[in-house]
Amino acid sequence: MQQGELVVVTGMTGAGRSTAAKELEDLGYFVVDNVPPELVGDVVRLVDEKQGIDQPVAAVVDVRAGQFFAALTEALVRRFPSRRTTLLFLEADDDILVRRQDAARRPHPLQGTGRLLDGIHRERKVLEQLRGDAQLVIDTTSLAPHELRARVADAFGSPTSVALQVTVLSFGFKYGVPVDADLMADMRFLPNPHWVPGLRPHTGRDGDVAQYVLSNPAAVEFLDRYVPVIETVGEGYLEQGKRFMTVAIGCTGGKHRSVAMAERIVALLRSRGMDARAAHRDLGRE
Template sequence: MTARPDSGVTMDETTHTAGDVLIVTGMSGAGRSTAANALEDLGWYVVDNLPPQMLGPLLELTEHAAATLPKVAAVVDVRGRDLFDQLPHEIRGLRSHSNARIVFLDASNEVLVRRFEAVRRPHPLQGAGTLVDGIRKERERLAEIRESADIVIDTSSLNIHQLATRVFELFSDERAARHTLTIMSFGFKYGLPTDVDMVADMRFLPNPFWNEELRGLTGQDERVSEYVLSQEGAPEFVDAYAAALRPVLQGYQRENKRHAVVAVGCTGGKHRSVATAEELARRLSDEPGVAVRVMHRDLGRE
């Protein structure tokens, strides 16, 4: 065995093919357990509450046993207390030797407080202080890791079932593609999504809501889709935006960025954004190496 300087990882000199490795971390109360359960349902071997110092040996194990452990997820969080401070160092070491990815679960402070109060449990870092004190300390300690994460999932507006669905969308059958693109429609009146890479605003088009024949339908209905996509400026926008995304997706694959989210918004997330998201997905579905999924965040809301 040889230890590589400052890497935090001990590696064998023999070359092996590693399986997929995910490091699942994030804010306490943001849904790490739900995400871990969903990954387990997808066939991942999940290790919970792993000390950061064990990430190196875990990676080495996956390299020696890739056939039997093709997909491994390690949940690492502040329950490790002082040991957790080593996580940034260990992650830098892992990234220098492997394709390990970081999934970071986050939520707003207000939502985290409500969740802790609902289960009547203290925050792991609050000590003699308040819940808000513990959340603030944790956010400070996780800032560097969040910044370097490959995937950030904001669970503020997700229940446990929606979070599990999101994990399924991200990690099911992903071996067939080098990059997964999620095109998400949303309504600006319900808030801008926080865990997205690019945002398109479709409010420059006439709103089908003001057409009584179309108001009760959605952008998934052919009549609404034809109405939206035939408006002045709509074909030009879709053509140009799809063309602009293609080199971006190719670049993501070259940089080994495995997932991206494009958010397409309108006022209520029911007509214009939905029709445009569906059309963009259709246009990009033949992009080599890219799996395209569509998600309608606010469809069904009143």
């Protein structure tokens, strides 16, 4: 937890705002739900007066704020200089959002007299600019609530510096591409361990599979060229005030090549002094 941090939580209805807010509250944040964007500054000022400027604050803003979304950026600009602000945007696929809203037995706030999907499409349009401005986007499509809470805790639960936090995410193309990726690379140009009987049951975390993938000259050349790209983009992100970056590494099923390469990229980034961690979206799905 960063002293004095302000986290603005927004995103699609059904994508997990309440879950994220509960985790932030457990982490010690003063959480305010459904606050209009132009009042975020007033909330922070009241917290400063009552609990001091070191108290971290999280404000949950959703599409029901309507026309007030235009004031969000201005509200962030007016924040107190002593507070670092992060805009967290939660995303999910349409079919998942429909399923979650149906399970909650609640209409979508923008549904009106139309279908649930109509409300979701309207919401995406309203939030399009905010999503582009967010410092951190989390796709909750394949995340259980406890997994989302872990992602939030990973981002906001421990003391952080101004260093960039890089998540290298392995995935399988056959399960769809991650929508929260800032950079994406395809490992299907490498020989597939799936076709090696002795390697097929194992994953990219196992030594034999990693050796098979990483010893390929094409893999070595890729790493030599791609890791500097990540460093360059990361430097630019920090200059623009973004503290989080997701690098997606894909293969067919997200079990062998992408996992081995993601682990190796994390090791290389850490050897260069970067704050990097691996996450494996589809490991175990086969």
